Amino acid sequence: MAKQEDIYGDHISHQFNDDLAGLKEDFLRMGGMVEEQVGDAIDALIDGDGHRADEIRARDKQVDRLELEIDEEATRIIARRQPAARDLRLVISVIKMVADLERIGDEAKKIAKFAVSLSQEGQAPRGYVEVRHIGSHVIQMVRDALDAFARLDSEQALRIMKADKRVDEEYQAATRTLITFMMEDPRNISRCMSVMWVLRALERVGDHACNMAEHVIFMAKGEDVRHTPVEEAEKIVGR
Amino acid sequence: MNTMNSGLANKTETPEPAVLTPQEKPMDDAGLRGKTVGTPFADNAKFTLRDVEVFYGETQAIKGISLDIAKNEVISFIGPSGCGKSTFLRCLNRMNDSIDICRVKGTLELDGQNIYDPKRDVVELRARVGMVFQKPNPFPKSIYDNVAYGPRIHGLANRKSELDEMVESSLRSAGLWNEVKDRLHMPGTGLSGGQQQRLCIARAIAVSPEVVLMDEPCSALDPIATARIEELISELSQSYTIIIVTHSMQQAARVSNRTAYFHLGHLVEVNETNKVFTSPQHDLTESYITGRFG
Numbered sequence: 406m407a408k409q410e411d412i413y414g415d416h417i418s419h420q421f422n423d424d425l426a427g428l429k430e431d432f433l434r435m436g437g438m439v440e441e442q443v444g445d446a447i448d449a450l451i452d453g454d455g456h457r458a459d460e461i462r463a464r465d466k467q468v469d470r471l472e473l474e475i476d477e478e479a480t481r482i483i484a485r486r487q488p489a490a491r492d493l494r495l496v497i498s499v500i501k502m503v504a505d506l507e508r509i510g511d512e513a514k515k516i517a518k519f520a521v522s523l524s525q526e527g528q529a530p531r532g533y534v535e536v537r538h539i540g541s542h543v544i545q546m547v548r549d550a551l552d553a554f555a556r557l558d559s560e561q562a563l564r565i566m567k568a569d570k571r572v573d574e575e576y577q578a579a580t581r582t583l584i585t586f587m588m589e590d591p592r593n594i595s596r597c598m599s600v601m602w603v604l605r606a607l608e609r610v611g612d613h614a615c616n617m618a619e620h621v622i623f624m625a626k627g628e629d630v631r632h633t634p635v636e637e638a639e640k641i642v643g644r
Numbered sequence: 645m646n647t648m649n650s651g652l653a654n655k656t657e658t659p660e661p662a663v664l665t666p667q668e669k670p671m672d673d674a675g676l677r678g679k680t681v682g683t684p685f686a687d688n689a690k691f692t693l694r695d696v697e698v699f700y701g702e703t704q705a706i707k708g709i710s711l712d713i714a715k716n717e718v719i720s721f722i723g724p725s726g727c728g729k730s731t732f733l734r735c736l737n738r739m740n741d742s743i744d745i746c747r748v749k750g751t752l753e754l755d756g757q758n759i760y761d762p763k764r765d766v767v768e769l770r771a772r773v774g775m776v777f778q779k780p781n782p783f784p785k786s787i788y789d790n791v792a793y794g795p796r797i798h799g800l801a802n803r804k805s806e807l808d809e810m811v812e813s814s815l816r817s818a819g820l821w822n823e824v825k826d827r828l829h830m831p832g833t834g835l836s837g838g839q840q841q842r843l844c845i846a847r848a849i850a851v852s853p854e855v856v857l858m859d860e861p862c863s864a865l866d867p868i869a870t871a872r873i874e875e876l877i878s879e880l881s882q883s884y885t886i887i888i889v890t891h892s893m894q895q896a897a898r899v900s901n902r903t904a905y906f907h908l909g910h911l912v913e914v915n916e917t918n919k920v921f922t923s924p925q926h927d928l929t930e931s932y933i934t935g936r937f938g
Contacts, residue, residue: 415936416934416935417936487894489921490934491934493922
């Protein structure tokens with residue numbers, strides 16, 4: 406992958422190099438911010454820290470602002486540079502992935518909201534082990550997706566697509582466990598439902614990381630692997 | 645296999661032969677000769693071109709190119725200066741015949757018939773394969789006579805009214821009729837650049853060619869005139885095969901069905917235009933269209 410270090414930085418026009426580098430940089434900055442939001446939201450939930458949860462909800466505004474800035478940057482590049490081939494794929498992918506990042510930010514905000522309400526109810530409900538587990542899993546996926554983007558690493562992207570299947574399975578298993586708790590004692594239902602929503606949000610974060618991975622494969626290989634089975638994507642990446 | 649070496653009158657500018665810079669040399673013959681990637685061949689070929697080589701004296705400008713050009717397609721030739729795209733285009737109606745030192749080898753067929761057959765009537769060939777040049781070059785005659793010139797010398801019209809019809813329909817096809825119908829007898833050179841170029845296109849299509857070759861048809865025109873010509877190209881493609889050499893990659897992207905990328909006398913890649921501009925197969929194509937060299 407070393408040779409791809411600077412594949413967007415060798416145009417005759419230095420200004421074009423700078424434009425693309427700026428776009429990548431801002432995207433990664435937004436990615437880092439969103440990744441942190443998810444981690445903080447899970448911590449706030451598990452620690453029952455309502456104050457921290459409020460901060461997360463406030464920070465979501467910065468994420469939204471960055472989304473607008475990046476879209477504007479991408480639009481400007483298209484208008485002024487008419488990018489083609491890999492440059493075009495970069496710009497188009499950023500426009501789409503930025504939407505995924507923004508959604509991940511929204512999921513973090515949602516988790517933070519449940520952190521506030523659950524902290525007010527006291528007593529840690531069941532299911533936090535699963536939240537911790539799936540949470541660390543999807544945060545790693547987001548981190549890996551950003552990393553794969555930065556290095557244009559389609560093999561890493563493929564691993565994320567595979568990891569998403571495992572997250573889906575873990576989510577199903579956790580749901581079954583929570584249903585069992587609810588059946589054992591109906592007084593658990595309200596809190597278990599909240600945890601279920603949190604798990605659902607985390608599962609969605611995994612889906613968005615997976616979407617980003619698909620775009621990284623498009624950037625690297627020029628083939629759209631959305632809505633294609635992982636085996637098919639594997640063949641494309643192997644080419 | 646044919647070798648042509650003829651010197652006709654009617655001299656045209658000699659295209660610059662490919663000059664290699666030191667950095668480019670390693671990418672030369674070894675890796676590229678005959679290794680065109682993509683889809684160079686077509687089922688309904690108008691032109692069948694195999695192992696085409698062109699020499700200007702000792703310099704080889706085209707180094708073994710094989711390509712089919714399909715009926716009614718619009719194909720763009722792109723590539724850096726000196727890559728051989730204009731030279732290759734000029735082989736298709738033997739415009740290179742007018743250059744003394746130029747030799748063409750290989751198989752070049754139009755509808756299965758050898759273009760370089762010594763017995764071939766070149767005037768008839770050029771009536772079937774018309775050409776539009778970079779600079780609009782109307783004859784110093786009236787608008788009417790510019791368009792009527794071809795039908796007259798080919799004896800296509802028997803009566804004045806027939807000729808009038810041909811002139812009108814050609815000017816209409818070229819999208820110029822409404823602008824000039826009231827001044828058909830004014831000199832063609834009095835028109836604006838874009839109008840002159842459309843006049844040249846009208847002149848080219850007046851003899852009902854099957855193919856129109858365009859060598860940088862818009863490079864001397866403003867964006868509005870360019871848009872008109874491009875609109876015209878897509879209309880003309882209903883009835884003609886159009887081959888266009890252009891330095892504007894956006895133009896190739898806008899008008900053509902297939903795009904062919906030339907590099908140092910080799911045909912590096914031919915593919916659907918969409919593919920070339922979103923995910924080209926060859927690294928050289930990618931570098932060129934994304935502005936990494938050229």
